[in-house]
Amino acid sequence: MLNKGRQLITSRIKMDYDYEKDIARKERLVQPKQEFIDGHTTTFATQPFYHVATALSTTTPIEYNITIITQTTIDRLNKVALMVDRWQAPVSVAIYVKDAEREIPLLHDMLSSFPSLLQFADIHLMHANNTRYPVNNLRNLAIINARTDFILIMDADFVIPSGTHDYLIPYVQVAQTMKDKLAFVFPSFSSSLDPSLLPNTKAELLDLIKQGHVNPSNLNVCPKCHGPTDYEQWYSADMAYKAQYKWNYEPYLLFDRTQTELFDEVFKGYGFDKNSHVFTMAVMGFKFFVQPESFIIHINHEQANWESTADLDVQLWDALGAVCDLIPEVKLRYNLDSHARAFDEPLQAECVSYDWFSA
Template sequence: AKKDCTTVHICIVCAGYTASRQVVTLIKSLLFYRTSKLHVHFIVNGVSRTILRNLFQTWDIPHFVVSFYQASDFIDEVSWIPNKHYSGVYGLMKLTILTVLPANVGKIIVLDTDLIFAHDVTEIWQYFDKFGENEAIGLVENQSDWYLGTLWENYTPWPAIGRGFNTGLILLDCMKLRAIEWQSKWKEVAQTDLKHFLSTALADQDIINSVLSHNASLLHVLPCYWNLQLSDHMRMDLCYKQHKHEVKVIHWNTRRKQNNRHDENIKSLTDVFRTFTEINGAFLRHPRITCSTDDPEIYQSLDDTDFDMCSDLISSAASLHRTHIFYLPFDYHSNSATDVSIIVHLTIDRLTVFEAMCKHWEGPISAAFFTTDAEAQTLVDFVKLSPVLMDRTNIGYHIVYKNSNHAVYPINLLRNVALKQAVTDHVFLYDVDFVPMPGLFTYLTSYLAEHAKSPKTAYIVPAFESFWYKFKVPQTKSVLHKQIDRGVFTSFRSYMWPQGHAATNFSRWKTAKEAYPVRWETNFEPYVVVKKQNLPLYDQAFIGFGWNKISHIIELDAAGYQFVVLPFGFIIHIPHAPSVDLSKFRSSPSYRECLNIAKEAFYEKLRSKYHKTTEMYFTRRNNT
């Protein structure tokens, strides 16, 4: 019989975009080895709370609970302490844990975000059973000479026992600490020591070490391999040389993180980090729980060999994809009701096209990427090296992870993720294989400021394409038409799919000086600028190729939107090879039949939502 389940409680302070990305690798390592239920308590700021809540809601991990506590509610407890450490005030928040956590949390493992587990966290939880009567804090000895005061001349470290203890991993017996009024004890020591030291150098670690130097009976010393510290001043002889085959937790306690060392000893540990960065988090939905639980342990295999295309597509459309919004730092505050964000979706192989788009659009962008875990790191590296992207802070990068290597492209899920995270009042519903005309962002915001009135107007930006792989984007409408006359450009899909944009009326646009209205026509799928508020979302039943955008334009028309063509703005399509899903559509009758089933379901939803206003779509659906 299985033993009863113990829930391991973990507390992590996580604030900001970078920490929210970093902590995911730690969580993966915990999930990979764990054999127990986990309850992770996050102390967060507004940014990390938004990101992590969305991530864990879409990750859907069994036997795994998360709780969030807003750091701002408790920050006054520590904000009076001057701290020179790069972590700032959040580096002191571990001191508030007893105040933050509910009283029924009796024991907790406290972790920094820059740790990686190479062993089951359940084993270190069992060290609580080894605590002596008075022992309430479990720590690993510091693996540098920092607290010995020998690293530099004229440097005096905070008080510590011997070489001190590292607080990147802490076992806290909350019941014992509350009994001795821990909060009052550390505050009293901090106030006294700050009169001499003026500030902390290592945040909470200085204060905890000083408290322990006066209260050694509280300390339980943990084996060094439970916190192998790869700091700038690491001494290999203190742990690694004797225990390199027993390392259970790796700690990059340096500002440079995994870039701090290049020797062979550290390379193998860095490889562990990269393994967990790149591992598919979807596989970690299937834990090796070795105890009795009340939860059903039935999971659908990601590699089901039974194949029915329609069932597979329906299942893919309903799949829950882990989603990490704002994967990279974002800093943009819209101050105008006519501000516009591009809404775009792509895979990692479209990065160079995305870069070209961004070069011609200086405004905000909300981009959803469909990637593997490994490809997400490729995105980070690409952005760091791109002269176009490296300094941009107004691009929201949102990762929607593939559940398997054969996942069907969830195009409308991606659009909805990007749409929901847009921070502007207006959005430009876009595809990544287009380059905007120079100055289009300024033109759109100016036009909307002067003309936008009805919240239900969809402003069409005409789309063109070239059959040349190399071309210069026309600066103006007049230059564009001169090149159309020379055969360089033509209206988008005018040869292969004219009905998609015919309603734009390109012949009228050629001479138009003012915006003009057009009516919806069958299979119309223009690129539009619309107000974000109350905008219908895309129907996520449409995945892969076919009808994903057409259905949305139909719904806009059914919802009462007016289509208006802008007289001067335009976008140019960049030629590329057909997608895998387009090839399926062209070659597979089954794929097209599945798409027809999705269309029928869409029409039923439309009729239910808009009632009689959808009659025209039903009478014409046989032509689509």
């Protein structure tokens, strides 16, 4: 998700000119844009369960253990349909509606066109209110209205292997019996292949990696974002192993929603929306384990503008300022020393830095 924007930013830093010497630009960027500030307190009209999944009972105990959580706009709902086709289990989808008169009929057309979406997706609507894309508000809407306590966070433009829900049931059972808080990591990849050609097994995935058709997500652009997953270990792993959390890690996770906080809704637009939540989980004591078989693959597409007129680097700076406030607040909330590093995170005095673009 961050790949193209981070490439843009880091190439500017390294090639165009020395940002450290451009003091005026630095001071301007550190000050958040007004549209970002205004978004902190904006509320949204919502319609939970605008569409109720037809294959999921509303009156008897649900037979499934895990719900995928995702968020999208109407124009990318077809990507969610690809995800649901393979998952064949509950999906809680929050849709950002910008023009209800035009988009609601499109939604009904999509539901008629994609049977799996009709059957397995509970759809919740959030109506736009003059902010950047409210990614974490949308995630929280989907989480609150999920059918199960165990949730798998995914973005709309990812696909997952068929059969993954049932494969994960033993992991859920282990987490339910452990005193420790556990979250299971899904190694994340990206590909420009037609989605119908994307693999359903680890063996098929490894073949496509060798052929250069699939690659780990963002390792060249942001090594810390997925590095702790340790892809080289995963390629040969046949059992789960612990990922050593360090700041900026942003894996896609399966966890029990009752054990953690919701996503911080200050983050709107581009940047730190997921990193900040994983950091909070780490401070709360979660242990992260990489399961050895399943994975998710990003369907490459053109970078979105995140419902903002601001460039991606400006949006990222705004989010950086917010995360620099969040880090010490979270540590204090869970009785950690806000002046000492816990997970290689920046301390507040050094946090707003260009280093965080390429970290």
